[in-house]
Amino acid sequence: MHMLLPDQDQSWKEEVVTMDIWMKGSLKASCLYGQLPKFQDGDVTLYQSSAILQHLGHSFGLYGKDHQEAALLDVVNDGVKDLRCRYTLLIYTNYEAGKEEYPFEMLLSQNEGGHAFIVGNQIFFADYNLLDLLLIQQVLATRCLDSFSLLSVYVACLSTRPMLKVFLAFPQHMNRPINGNGKQ
Structure with missing residues (x-):
């Protein structure tokens, strides 16, 4: 949000x-x-x-253009919630064993060959949730997306949206602690 x-x-x-x-x-x-x-x-x-x-x-109006897109967005959003629950283990204890835990690369490849958003041809609410999680993971493990070219491009493209780029550069955002662990 x-x-x-x-x-x-x-x-x-x-x-x-x-x-x-x-x-x-x-x-x-x-x-x-x-x-x-x-x-x-x-x-x-x-x-x-x-x-x-x-x-x-x-x-x-960011919940898909029809019921099918809305359902796919729910699938993505639930997948992000699942990964949020698991990412503490993924990042802090066993990153190498968890790399296959990024099904979003496959979803991107199925949507216009990865040159679009996670679902459809515009940004939707689930894109913000996924972007937030991926940016957090990049702070905690800077190379976590190195093996995922589509996700890397996805993060880079979304992060350059004009209004989002401004927000991401705000000190209040940049200095927000992650999980109370002191990392920002």
């Missing part, structure tokens, strides 16, 4: 929650599942990053 909103030229207000505020407990108690993020869109309050991203995808 941090990439989708600026890339779609949408403004938003982010309230950064410090660990001190979180540990006081009142905010945590008010959050569904006792966790962040929490996203307010008018009268709708949403929790869970993926649900928020999908909501934004629907809101801005």
Whole structure:
């Protein structure tokens, strides 16, 4: 959602929650599942990053041109969620054994030979989720995409979208910690 909103030229207000505020407990108690993020869109309050991203995808017409593309985007988004769950092991303990865990290279090759987005011919909500994960992985393991030429080009192309490029260069984005491990 941090990439989708600026890339779609949408403004938003982010309230950064410090660990001190979180540990006081009142905010945590008010959050569904006792966790962040929490996203307010008018009268709708949403929790869970993926649900928020999908909501934004629907809101801005970034959920596929038809039911088939929407279903493929759900497959990609769920695949990104699965990889997010596994990437700690992949990056920190056994990267070499996990390289085959990038099915997105195959998906790209099936979509206009890898010269397009992950699904269809325009950016959709799942592209932002995948890009975010791949950029994080490149911070943690700079060479993780070296064997994946289509994913490397995909990341490079999306990262140069004018509004996204500006956002990615913001100090607030560049200095955001990853997983609380001190890496930025």
